[in-house]
Amino acid sequence: MSLNFVFDSALDDTAKRLCYEYWSYASPSDYIAHLELLCYDHNTEINALFTALAECQVYLDDVHCEYCGRPYQLDVPADVPYARRLNSWFCEGCISFSGGQLVLGK
Ligand SMILES: [Zn+2]
Numbered sequence: 001m002s003l004n005f006v007f008d009s010a011l012d013d014t015a016k017r018l019c020y021e022y023w024s025y026a027s028p029s030d031y032i033a034h035l036e037l038l039c040y041d042h043n044t045e046i047n048a049l050f051t052a053l054a055e056c057q058v059y060l061d062d063v064h065c066e067y068c069g070r071p072y073q074l075d076v077p078a079d080v081p082y083a084r085r086l087n088s089w090f091c092e093g094c095i096s097f098s099g100g101q102l103v104l105g106k
Helices: 013-023 031-042 046-054 079-085 092-097
Strands: 003-007 056-064 071-074
Touching: 003 013, 013 031, 013 046, 013 056, 031 046, 046 056, 056 079, 071 079
Parallel strands: none
Antiparallel strands: 003 056, 056 071
């Protein structure tokens, strides 16, 4: 799995490691258990986990907007298998710029 991470400069290494581990997991079936285990392993609270995640942007480096080449930005790990199934993808900016002429791939 090839993900690119862009961290807010305020994040420390512990928070970055949390983000990496959070994103290493792409199956949504026991998502809550995954979150609890992460917090347990790092001796942290779920709020701290989400704070760290909010400061971290994650992109797929093998799915790009067909028009402008911008990489696909992920919101949750379950987006990964979804994005990989798309034959083509246009980013929101290009879709709104085109006035609806570009549409999401099936
Ligand atoms: Zn685009």
